[in-house]
Amino acid sequence: MDSATELRDDIGTVTAAIQPVILTGGAGTRLWPLSRNSLPKPLLPLLSERTLLQQTALRTVNDIRFADPVIVCNQDHLATVSDQMAAIGISPRTIIAEPVGRNTAPALAVAALILISTDPDAVMLVQPSDHMIDDGDTFRDAVTRALGAAEQGWLVTFGLEPERPETGYGYIRPTQPLSGTDGIFTVGRFVEKPSSDEAERLIADDGALWNSGIFLMSANRYLQELEAACPEILHGCADAIAGARRSGSLLIPDRKAFQAVPAISIDYAVMEHTPRAAVLPLAIRWNDIGNWRTLRDECRADADGNVVQGNALLHNVRGSYIRVEKGFVAATGLDDVIVVATDDAVLVASTAEAPNVGKLVERMKIDGRREAMQHRTVHRPWGTFTSLDCGPRHQVKELVVRPGGRLSLQLHHHRSEHWVVVSGTARVVCGDAEQNLYENQSIHIAAGKRHRLENPGKIPLHVIEVQCGSYLGEDDIVRVDDVYGRT
Numbered sequence: 001m002d003s004a005t006e007l008r009d010d011i012g013t014v015t016a017a018i019q020p021v022i023l024t025g026g027a028g029t030r031l032w033p034l035s036r037n038s039l040p041k042p043l044l045p046l047l048s049e050r051t052l053l054q055q056t057a058l059r060t061v062n063d064i065r066f067a068d069p070v071i072v073c074n075q076d077h078l079a080t081v082s083d084q085m086a087a088i089g090i091s092p093r094t095i096i097a098e099p100v101g102r103n104t105a106p107a108l109a110v111a112a113l114i115l116i117s118t119d120p121d122a123v124m125l126v127q128p129s130d131h132m133i134d135d136g137d138t139f140r141d142a143v144t145r146a147l148g149a150a151e152q153g154w155l156v157t158f159g160l161e162p163e164r165p166e167t168g169y170g171y172i173r174p175t176q177p178l179s180g181t182d183g184i185f186t187v188g189r190f191v192e193k194p195s196s197d198e199a200e201r202l203i204a205d206d207g208a209l210w211n212s213g214i215f216l217m218s219a220n221r222y223l224q225e226l227e228a229a230c231p232e233i234l235h236g237c238a239d240a241i242a243g244a245r246r247s248g249s250l251l252i253p254d255r256k257a258f259q260a261v262p263a264i265s266i267d268y269a270v271m272e273h274t275p276r277a278a279v280l281p282l283a284i285r286w287n288d289i290g291n292w293r294t295l296r297d298e299c300r301a302d303a304d305g306n307v308v309q310g311n312a313l314l315h316n317v318r319g320s321y322i323r324v325e326k327g328f329v330a331a332t333g334l335d336d337v338i339v340v341a342t343d344d345a346v347l348v349a350s351t352a353e354a355p356n357v358g359k360l361v362e363r364m365k366i367d368g369r370r371e372a373m374q375h376r377t378v379h380r381p382w383g384t385f386t387s388l389d390c391g392p393r394h395q396v397k398e399l400v401v402r403p404g405g406r407l408s409l410q411l412h413h414h415r416s417e418h419w420v421v422v423s424g425t426a427r428v429v430c431g432d433a434e435q436n437l438y439e440n441q442s443i444h445i446a447a448g449k450r451h452r453l454e455n456p457g458k459i460p461l462h463v464i465e466v467q468c469g470s471y472l473g474e475d476d477i478v479r480v481d482d483v484y485g486r487t
Helices: 003-008 052-058 075-087 104-116 136-151 196-204 219-229 231-242 255-259 266-271 292-298 351-366
Strands: 018-023 070-074 094-098 123-128 155-160 170-177 185-192 209-218 245-247 250-252 277-282 307-309 312-318 321-324 329-335 337-341 346-350 377-380 383-390 394-401 409-411 415-423 426-430 433-437 442-445 451-454 461-469 478-481
Touching: 018 052, 018 104, 018 136, 052 075, 070 075, 070 104, 075 094, 075 377, 094 104, 104 123, 104 219, 104 231, 104 266, 123 136, 123 219, 136 155, 136 209, 136 277, 155 170, 155 219, 155 266, 170 196, 170 277, 185 266, 209 219, 209 277, 219 231, 219 266, 231 255, 292 321, 292 337, 292 351, 312 321, 321 329, 329 337, 337 351, 346 351, 383 461, 394 451, 415 426, 426 442, 433 442
Parallel strands: 018 070, 018 123, 070 094, 094 250, 155 277, 307 321, 312 329, 321 337
Antiparallel strands: 123 209, 155 209, 170 185, 170 209, 185 277, 245 250, 337 346, 377 383, 383 394, 394 461, 409 451, 409 478, 415 442, 415 461, 426 433, 426 451
């Protein structure tokens, strides 16, 4: 019995035939200041109490047609991804933590190579983790309908009926019905982010669909197509896996090999070249939450058309999105604006300019502004640190180390540090000495001295760190040893 037949069996004892592969990451620019490089859009609770990543993972959970997910993320986001999966009771089959982002084609190559090592017939359901889908049942049934075509070697994507001539999306032009399938078409061509005139023509004349970026494909077939179109990606990813570090369900590709792989999307690398592209139109509501305007459109508005989240007072404001993460915002006499306030930055933009926020962030990066990349609270594999105060020769941080968390054994050339334990137990290495510190105890660490902070307890460890010196940047960290592979 093949897997397509198994999926139609209602006994409930069949083995899952479809392997979800979830891609999470991003530059964190289009939804700045809430989303940043250190905490991008998929890891944020934008539409509910759950993050977009959690909503994506839950889309196929508790359904025997689907296996536990493989998740591909940036290594810097590993702890956050793991925590978010644990919070919803999902144990990923594998987490692939990329040491550097190389776009979707290499990410899927690594996932496919890992899957075929144990299952040559693996079929991947590739999902970006930042999309909204309002009808999980219809989506899962559509994936099942596409399984036969995927098993026959077609790379099936899912298309959406366009609601408007959107220039920020890719388009797919269906051609002939695919023989022996239920509503699947071959693909004439892909068009990536057309001009407004071309988008209108694609919709009016060609009957083009929005490209959802969701794919169903045989892992083996994808690798064959990748070898034909971009063999350097396939071979580079194979080298990165050969030198990978593994720990349980975690795999970290070799940094040097993976960094040498060309950074390119699956659309450009494979889908625009393969003769095996197919599309299944979906009749569901879908949104990639690409900017503040599209997020506003997915939220319930009040009688004045405003979406208000957080501590805000509005007077004579209409059609606006106001989000306050910390503090208080008062607004009056505004129409169609976006206001987003975090603890260290405020965005004010017209709704029409929402798609251009990313350009503003790029300008911040050129100017060297920390706010472009990081929040005041930064997530690390061992926990978080929050910048409380910063001056020319001093910086004050609050460190929160998770139970069992351990910072790297490190030293600094240009600064000394003073640690004060607020709560919990700290195990401290300073030079050749090791000791435990408890609440209201402290230690001074001189510049150039090797040191490490660890939480051996069962509750979070809170430490206030005071840095003093001529240079306080994060790049003045010389890691001697690190359990998270960051040396």
